[in-house]
Amino acid sequence: MKKMILLGMMSVLGACATSDKQIADYLKKNPKAVFDVIEDNPEQFIEVVNKAARKAQQNQQQKQMSEMKKQQEQQILNPLKPALSDSRRLAGTAKAKITIVEYADFQCPACAMSHPVIKEVMKENAGNVQLYYKHMPLSFHPMAEPAAYYFEAIFKQDRAKALKFYDLLFENQKSLKNVDFIRQMAKKAGADMAKVAKDITSTEVQMIVKNDMSEFEKMGFTGTPVILVNGVALHGAQPKEEIDKIIALTTVEPK
Structure with missing residues (x-):
C-alpha cells in the first residue's frame, strides 16, 4: 500500500x-x-x-536589526526623553555630554553581560559621562524586585554605596538566589542595615521602582537590558563598539 x-x-x-x-x-x-x-x-x-x-531565525534577526537601525536613526534626530533628575544619577558628572540610562533587572543574565561594558564606557569617558540606573525587574526573576528595593534603599543613604551594591550584584549574579545574599551584598557595600530594613518597604522606594517599570513600558521596550545613550536605545547586551558608535553620532560638535 x-x-x-x-x-x-x-x-x-x-x-x-x-x-x-x-x-x-x-x-x-x-x-x-x-x-x-x-x-x-x-x-x-x-x-x-x-x-x-x-534560516527563519536568521531572517528574523536581520529584520529586527534593520528595524532597530531605523529606530536609532530616528532617535538620533529625536532622542527619547526619560525622566531624569540629579537625585537619580548613579555615577558621573551632572553636566556631562554623554548620558547613559540603563534599564535592567539584577537577575537578568544579559544585563550582567552588559555590566562590564558599561563600566568600561564610564571609565573611558570619565568626566564626560553620567549614568542613571532604572529598574525593570521581570516577573520570572524572583530576586530582581527585592534587589531593586534594596538598591533604592541603599541609594537613599549614599550614592557611592549604591554603586558598590550595583557592582556586587551584577558581578556575583550567579549567587543571587535568595534575600539573604542580597543582604550580604548590602552589608558588604557598607549600608546601614537598620535603615535599609525600614526603607525597602517605604512608599518612596516602591514608587521609584514602579515608575521606572511604567516608563520602560510606555517607551515600548519589551526586554532587558535597554541602554539609552543620549536618548538612543540599544536593546540587549551590546558590544562596547555599538555604544561608542552612538556616542560618536550624538556628540558631534557643531561646525
Missing part, C-alpha cells in the same frame, strides 16, 4: 507540467504519503527542518 501511495505521489510530482495546485490537491487527498516519506527518511527530514528553522 505504501509503495502504491508513493508511486501515485511520484507520478504527480514527476510530471513536467505539474502545477502547485495539483501538488497541493494530491497531498490533501493523500496526507499519509507525506508521513510515509518522513518515516522512511527521518534524518533527512530533521536536517531540512533544522535548516529551515535556522
Whole structure:
C-alpha cells in the first residue's frame, strides 16, 4: 500500500507540467504519503527542518536589526526623553555630554553581560559621562524586585554605596538566589542595615521602582537590558563598539 501511495505521489510530482495546485490537491487527498516519506527518511527530514528553522531565525534577526537601525536613526534626530533628575544619577558628572540610562533587572543574565561594558564606557569617558540606573525587574526573576528595593534603599543613604551594591550584584549574579545574599551584598557595600530594613518597604522606594517599570513600558521596550545613550536605545547586551558608535553620532560638535 505504501509503495502504491508513493508511486501515485511520484507520478504527480514527476510530471513536467505539474502545477502547485495539483501538488497541493494530491497531498490533501493523500496526507499519509507525506508521513510515509518522513518515516522512511527521518534524518533527512530533521536536517531540512533544522535548516529551515535556522534560516527563519536568521531572517528574523536581520529584520529586527534593520528595524532597530531605523529606530536609532530616528532617535538620533529625536532622542527619547526619560525622566531624569540629579537625585537619580548613579555615577558621573551632572553636566556631562554623554548620558547613559540603563534599564535592567539584577537577575537578568544579559544585563550582567552588559555590566562590564558599561563600566568600561564610564571609565573611558570619565568626566564626560553620567549614568542613571532604572529598574525593570521581570516577573520570572524572583530576586530582581527585592534587589531593586534594596538598591533604592541603599541609594537613599549614599550614592557611592549604591554603586558598590550595583557592582556586587551584577558581578556575583550567579549567587543571587535568595534575600539573604542580597543582604550580604548590602552589608558588604557598607549600608546601614537598620535603615535599609525600614526603607525597602517605604512608599518612596516602591514608587521609584514602579515608575521606572511604567516608563520602560510606555517607551515600548519589551526586554532587558535597554541602554539609552543620549536618548538612543540599544536593546540587549551590546558590544562596547555599538555604544561608542552612538556616542560618536550624538556628540558631534557643531561646525
